Amino acid sequence: MKLAEALIERAELQRKNIQLFNRIKSNTMIQEGDTPAENPRDLIAEYEENMERLLFLIRKINATNNATPFDENGNVADAIARRDSLKAKIGIYRAIYESAMIRPERYSSTEIKFVRCIDAKELQNTIHQLSKQYRELDTKLQGINWTIDLV
Numbered sequence: 001m002k003l004a005e006a007l008i009e010r011a012e013l014q015r016k017n018i019q020l021f022n023r024i025k026s027n028t029m030i031q032e033g034d035t036p037a038e039n040p041r042d043l044i045a046e047y048e049e050n051m052e053r054l055l056f057l058i059r060k061i062n063a064t065n066n067a068t069p070f071d072e073n074g075n076v077a078d079a080i081a082r083r084d085s086l087k088a089k090i091g092i093y094r095a096i097y098e099s100a101m102i103r104p105e106r107y108s109s110t111e112i113k114f115v116r117c118i119d120a121k122e123l124q125n126t127i128h129q130l131s132k133q134y135r136e137l138d139t140k141l142q143g144i145n146w147t148i149d150l151v
Contacts, residue, residue, distance in 0.1 A: 021047070
């Protein structure tokens with residue numbers, strides 16, 4: 001099995017577990033005299049089975065990511081950490097940019113005037129540069145995922 005296939009299966013199991021959780025919640029309480037649409041115990045058993053498979057996949061994925069060289073800066077796990085860091089930075093910088101772009105309305109010249117304390121154009125350039133780094137790193141990660149066999 002390729003790493004990418006394991007990642008796809010992991011994501012699918014995570015989606016199924018969210019659906020199972022919602023189905024379990026929907027069937028835990030019914031009106032007296034009614035029967036649940038689905039047996040919550042059966043759903044919980046399916047959830048437990050999914051979690052065992054998910055644990056297996058996560059452990060294999062992590063072992064593979066740690067064992068696979070990526071670039072001069074480290075292995076695949078290190079690259080994922082860098083990508084996640086870039087994503088977080090992009091999110092924060094976008095929020096800062098949006099905050100700087102808010103134009104408070106003034107109804108008269110006697111009201112308090114607001115001025116920006118940050119260069120919005122420079123911030124936008126930073127966001128573009130980080131986004132480009134993120135895309136390039138993510139593309140390389142996605143590509144390598146299809147070439148690596150799961151440990």
